[in-house]
Amino acid sequence: MEINGKAAVVSGAGSGIGRAIALALVLKGAKVIVADIDEKAGRETVDLLGARGGVSLFRRCDVTQTEDLAAAFAACLDHFGRFDIVCNNAGIGEREDLFGDETREFERVIDIDLTAVIDATRIAVREMRRLGGGVIVNTASMGGLLPMPNNPVYAAAKAGVVNFSRSLAYLSAEGIRVNAVCPTFTDTPLVHQGGEEGEARLEELKKLVGGILRPGDVAAGVIELVEDDSKAGAIMRVTVNRGLDYAREIRPF
Numbered sequence: 001m002e003i004n005g006k007a008a009v010v011s012g013a014g015s016g017i018g019r020a021i022a023l024a025l026v027l028k029g030a031k032v033i034v035a036d037i038d039e040k041a042g043r044e045t046v047d048l049l050g051a052r053g054g055v056s057l058f059r060r061c062d063v064t065q066t067e068d069l070a071a072a073f074a075a076c077l078d079h080f081g082r083f084d085i086v087c088n089n090a091g092i093g094e095r096e097d098l099f100g101d102e103t104r105e106f107e108r109v110i111d112i113d114l115t116a117v118i119d120a121t122r123i124a125v126r127e128m129r130r131l132g133g134g135v136i137v138n139t140a141s142m143g144g145l146l147p148m149p150n151n152p153v154y155a156a157a158k159a160g161v162v163n164f165s166r167s168l169a170y171l172s173a174e175g176i177r178v179n180a181v182c183p184t185f186t187d188t189p190l191v192h193q194g195g196e197e198g199e200a201r202l203e204e205l206k207k208l209v210g211g212i213l214r215p216g217d218v219a220a221g222v223i224e225l226v227e228d229d230s231k232a233g234a235i236m237r238v239t240v241n242r243g244l245d246y247a248r249e250i251r252p253f
């Protein structure tokens, strides 16, 4: 898809990877709905995009609320007259130790990192069918392809996003492409939430995966998945050592 002149909704665009995706899209000539639960952060993104000549609009959106998702998509059509691209990117990390967790944080991780992606895709596909096509890019994680002993619920949610996106490859017959991006550790607030212990662990993990990505590295992957019309149900890995590449399809039979 040629991005210039299109309209997109990016969730979690108030920070980190989502902000970088929104910036990459406006620099390519798209108009963007900045959808985030954090109004201050979202409005900062709009200002930042505006300073770079980009047209965007903030919509407060809690991705766990179906009506918020539908309203963000409707705002895209209302304000920009089009609805072409959705990046389901909002996500949270897993902070509690699962086995000592009395707060049931794991339910919120699944709600935001998996259920909301399914819900948003469901609503977007219905709308894109009506409009004649579109592209959806879901932000999964390398944790969706590999075990994460410290974050097993996050890994489960992201594995869900991977196989959900992969399973929708067939929608390309209707002009709707659903893909997912799987970055390794990326330098955003999400990876700096663990205090001193978390920072020490991050240093170890950086050694393991060859360093830390910048949000713009991931955004470049998302742009490729939007632009490349051959990609449907594609699972892109983003790593420091190998850049952008694709996870092979598993064909057991």
Ligand SMILES: NC(=O)c1ccc[n+]([C@@H]2O[C@H](COP(=O)([O-])OP(=O)(O)OC[C@H]3O[C@@H](n4cnc5c(N)ncnc54)[C@H](O)[C@@H]3O)[C@@H](O)[C@H]2O)c1
Pocket (backbone or CB within 6 Å): 011, 012, 013, 014, 015, 016, 017, 018, 035, 036, 037, 038, 041, 061, 062, 063, 064, 089, 090, 091, 092, 093, 112, 139, 140, 141, 142, 182, 183, 184, 185, 186, 187, 188, 189, 190, 191
């Ligand atoms: N940072 C990493 O190392 C890394 C690696 C792989 C994948 N990811 C994924 O990338 C995505 C973006 O993460 P990030 O690293 O930029 O994190 P971040 O914390 O910088 O940004 C996440 C954004 O999502 C928003 N958000 C949280 N809950 C929301 C909700 N219920 N509704 C709407 N918005 C909500 C936050 O307000 C924030 O602006 C996530 O899905 C994350 O799992 C991150």
